[in-house]
Amino acid sequence: MAHPSDSPEIQDQDAKQALEKLKKTFESFSRPIDLILFAYPAEDNPFTQAIRQVIRAFRQITDKIAFREFSLDHELARKYNVAYSPTLVVAPERYQIHWIGAPMGEEGRTFLEMLMLVGRGDSGLSQQSRTVIARIAEPRDVKVFVSPSCPYCPQEAVNALRAAVEAPDRIRLEIIDIQCQPEIADEYEAHSVPQAFANDVQIGLGAQSEEVFCASLLKLEPQTIFIPESDAELVETDVVIVGGGPAGLTAGIYTVRSGLKTAVIEREALGGQVATTPVVENYPGFTQVGGKTLVDILVTHALEYVQIFQGEEVVDITPGEPIVVQTSRRKFKTRTVILATGASHRQLGAPGEKRLAGRGVSYCATCDGPLFRGRRTIVVGGGDSAVTEALFLQNMGVEVTIVHRRDRLRAQAHLVKNLEDAGIPVIWDSEVEEILGRDRVTAVRLVNRKSGEKQELAVDGVFVSIGYVPTVGLAEKIGVALGEDGYIARDARHRTTVAGIYSAGDVEGGYKQIVTAAGQGAEAAMSVFEDLVNPYWKREG
Ligand SMILES: Cc1cc2nc3c(=O)[nH]c(=O)nc-3n(C[C@H](O)[C@H](O)[C@H](O)COP(=O)(O)OP(=O)(O)OC[C@H]3O[C@@H](n4cnc5c(N)ncnc54)[C@H](O)[C@@H]3O)c2cc1C
Numbered sequence: 001m002a003h004p005s006d007s008p009e010i011q012d013q014d015a016k017q018a019l020e021k022l023k024k025t026f027e028s029f030s031r032p033i034d035l036i037l038f039a040y041p042a043e044d045n046p047f048t049q050a051i052r053q054v055i056r057a058f059r060q061i062t063d064k065i066a067f068r069e070f071s072l073d074h075e076l077a078r079k080y081n082v083a084y085s086p087t088l089v090v091a092p093e094r095y096q097i098h099w100i101g102a103p104m105g106e107e108g109r110t111f112l113e114m115l116m117l118v119g120r121g122d123s124g125l126s127q128q129s130r131t132v133i134a135r136i137a138e139p140r141d142v143k144v145f146v147s148p149s150c151p152y153c154p155q156e157a158v159n160a161l162r163a164a165v166e167a168p169d170r171i172r173l174e175i176i177d178i179q180c181q182p183e184i185a186d187e188y189e190a191h192s193v194p195q196a197f198a199n200d201v202q203i204g205l206g207a208q209s210e211e212v213f214c215a216s217l218l219k220l221e222p223q224t225i226f227i228p229e230s231d232a233e234l235v236e237t238d239v240v241i242v243g244g245g246p247a248g249l250t251a252g253i254y255t256v257r258s259g260l261k262t263a264v265i266e267r268e269a270l271g272g273q274v275a276t277t278p279v280v281e282n283y284p285g286f287t288q289v290g291g292k293t294l295v296d297i298l299v300t301h302a303l304e305y306v307q308i309f310q311g312e313e314v315v316d317i318t319p320g321e322p323i324v325v326q327t328s329r330r331k332f333k334t335r336t337v338i339l340a341t342g343a344s345h346r347q348l349g350a351p352g353e354k355r356l357a358g359r360g361v362s363y364c365a366t367c368d369g370p371l372f373r374g375r376r377t378i379v380v381g382g383g384d385s386a387v388t389e390a391l392f393l394q395n396m397g398v399e400v401t402i403v404h405r406r407d408r409l410r411a412q413a414h415l416v417k418n419l420e421d422a423g424i425p426v427i428w429d430s431e432v433e434e435i436l437g438r439d440r441v442t443a444v445r446l447v448n449r450k451s452g453e454k455q456e457l458a459v460d461g462v463f464v465s466i467g468y469v470p471t472v473g474l475a476e477k478i479g480v481a482l483g484e485d486g487y488i489a490r491d492a493r494h495r496t497t498v499a500g501i502y503s504a505g506d507v508e509g510g511y512k513q514i515v516t517a518a519g520q521g522a523e524a525a526m527s528v529f530e531d532l533v534n535p536y537w538k539r540e541g
Pocket of ligand 1: 265271282312314514
């Protein structure tokens, strides 16, 4: 039976309500936002057209946006140091924010967030982050490279926007769409997104939590962890769920529906691995659905129930009664924890891989594919993900060859057929021995596992798709036992070896599918509920 909220009338009503809310938010802004677009006037550039359209749409709902457009050779362009078409200069009387390109796809979210931050004139940074930004004494010239198809990009771009709003005197920001201006990305050797630079030094590769971004901006080098100096904020819950993938989000829906106060904590993009999956064809109810669309549906549903703390990383957990969960921003005191930390991509381990990560070596075709249009790439791997990514890249206009270590693919039959139909070549029985290039990937050296023969293949990009390893660092740190296979050991009710700590999803091993992760999330949540009513650790103790 269809859910009542599926009806067109209710959807229409929801859209109207959202629009009214947006109008009210704009009305609350104390000053108009001055947007100045610089572009070549007669230019038939899709990015220029798109940005004009977006601004026109916003101006139809609010008079709080003032808009002017000038040619790139206008003296104002020189005044604001604008060199690329199109560039949007945002509220230049107060801030130093330039948007190079257009807010398309995922970047639409960033654009709306930017208008909110600038309109309110408040960065919305956490107290921890404000303290870090206050320590930055010298100016910072920040560049964040993004692409419309990258689900991780809005997080990094919004981090930088918050910093630019927090310290407008010291922080100048350019958000650069790599599809619109690939040559700037080339100049910075930024061949994956998001990437952040400050004063021409790379400070972030991938999406960072807000506090880690601010610390990296202060130190002018990428930081990996941020532990707050004080107990700035303390939240008490019944359940903390670590991970906002399908397992964690489903668990959140179930625990809240059982009446348990719950927090879901996600350090990167909500949806986990699904956020970067081009197409899903085996999730019940959908013949075919884009990974990002499925994530939107899942997240919208979860948000009906559960509070989600996104962009926050769980850095430590101290078991006990209560269990204390330390994130990069605050502390949670909780009765139980569900570890739904999923899995992350496996690395090749070949020389050159680490050094050239983000400079031609990529683990996310959806994010970085646009940078390789018309260029030569290989996808390393032979499973479903490798084949899906190769098909996705070819569809985008990327020249792609699969390199596989065996003589047949492990992918599902219909994917293999699609690959054959698309005419994507496969180099069989071969491994990548080394990834070559000084500042960016220029070639790979392959070795044939049967004949021992070596060959050098000139390529611009290497997409690594050789499977996933469970994200168990946190579990290990707190003494949760792992099985021989390296996944979390748990009983039939998803209880780990540490009292009050449960697991769900890919981190437990098994089939590693969206539907199984969601199922495990539901099961773990129901176990938590039953155990909180009648704690097994007290019964057994
Ligand atoms: C390219 C690709 C294609 C796929 N295609 C399909 C498909 O077609 N069909 C299908 O069924 N499955 C598919 N899968 C597999 C499916 O996406 C996974 O099985 C599923 O996402 C697992 O869900 P999960 O919630 O267990 O983990 P994940 O999706 O991995 O989510 C875990 C989340 O936990 C977060 N996290 C980890 N540590 C911390 C921490 N310390 N603090 C805060 N957050 C943390 C991570 O950032 C992540 O977002 C595909 C996977 C990939 C990569």
